[in-house]
Amino acid sequence: MTITELLGIQYPIFQGAMAQIAREPLVSAVSNAGGLGIIGSGGMSADVLREEIRKVKAATDKPFAVNLMLMMPNIPELIGVILEEGVKIVTTGAGTPAPYMPILKENGLTLIAVIPSVKIAKKMEALGVDAVVAEGTEAGGHVGETTTMALVPQVVSAVSIPVVAAGGVADGRGIAAAFALGAQGVQVGTRFLTTFECPTHENFKKAVLDADDTSTTVTGRSIGGPVRSIKNSMIAEFLKLENEHASREELEKISLGSLRRAVFEGDTDRGSVMAGQIAGLCNELTSVEEMIAGMFAEAQQHLDRLGALSLTPKTPVQA
Incomplete structure (x- = not known):
């Protein structure tokens, strides 16, 4: 089963669960455009998360997810809200979801773990997660050590569940490269920062x-x-x-x-402007819908072009 079939989305693209940023305006726009919008619950109370979930449900009837930063002390409360509000997809990071797997699986949730290494990817598959996001060190925010180019193919070779590539993807070339590495989709953060719907200071x-x-x-x-x-x-x-x-x-x-x-x-001198190394490609403001459609149209062009290439040496014609 492909990642789009698993989640019921049109495009195999996840919006990164950027803390303080991945809230309703961005999340619902991504889901309405055919991707997977993800609420970033990092730093949220149970009441704030409930409010965000309800806002998203009012703005879209498409699939969306909630990300859990498992290092937070109020995870049991947040999971309670997720179950009560009928959220169907959860992504996790910054810790192991092992203590919460029984309740999440008993309630039929799809669980996707963000991972920085092959070792952790294998552990997540053994726990029973449905897919993993292999995030390279190029990404913005909290990062691991291995680059996306090195991490993704190794994770793809190590697990049998779908792999989504993250870190350093901001256009169709990045998407095409992710598929060439064996990923079934991409997770994008930095590029979404330069969309009209992103609820950050100008x-x-x-x-x-x-x-x-x-x-x-x-x-x-x-x-x-x-x-x-x-x-x-x-x-x-x-x-x-x-x-x-x-x-x-x-x-x-x-x-x-x-x-x-x-x-x-908007204090970009004394504040933390979390962004990835691909920021240099994020040089224009667009709508979320325009961004996603444009990226995948470009990706298809590159994949079609690559499909026409032949890298096999031709046998010399004998005289």
């Missing part, structure tokens, strides 16, 4: 639009929580402190609340 969008291929860097490796963001004065200060072997407490003093500052207040 300064945040401008920072992504102005970014190039070297604009991002990773912080937090020293404390076991690497995050990719666009460089600014706060990021520079954070990295300086990391190089000086500052404690977690010292680092959190300057980073606490930084994502909200960027997303809602």
Whole structure:
């Protein structure tokens, strides 16, 4: 079964569950355009999540999902809301869903785990998840160590469930490449930041639009929580402190609340503008519908072109 058949979506594209950003305006637009919109529950209370779910259900009758950051302490409450509100698809990250698998599966939910390595992909398949998102280090936000190009084919070879590629995808070439690596779909985050429906401050969008291929860097490796963001004065200060072997407490003093500052207040100098290395390709504002349709039309053109290529050496004609 393909990922589109499994989820009942038109296009095999997931919208990344970006904390503070993946809320109703973006989620419902993605689902209405034929992809899988995903509510990012990171930092949400049970009441806020319930409100977002109800807003999405009022705005679309298409499939959508809720992402659970499993490191959060209120996961049991959030799962209660998901079950009560009849959400059918859950994606997970930042931990193992093992403690919650029985209740999720008993209620017939489709479960998809975001993973950074082959080892974890195998563990997720053994747990009984329905698919995995193999996310490379190129992605924005919390990242692993392995690149998408290296990670995806290894995960595809290691598991029998559908694999979705994430990290470094922002146009049709990225989609075509993901399929060439064996993925059944893509998860996209950074490109959705430059859509009209994305509910971020205009300064945040401008920072992504102005970014190039070297604009991002990773912080937090020293404390076991690497995050990719666009460089600014706060990021520079954070990295300086990391190089000086500052404690977690010292680092959190300057980073606490930084994502909200960027997303809602538009402070792109002292806030955290989480974005991926592919930001340099995200240089125009479009609607979600235009973006998705355009990306897949371009991907099809590239796949058709590649299908006409022959890489097998021709046998020389004998004289």
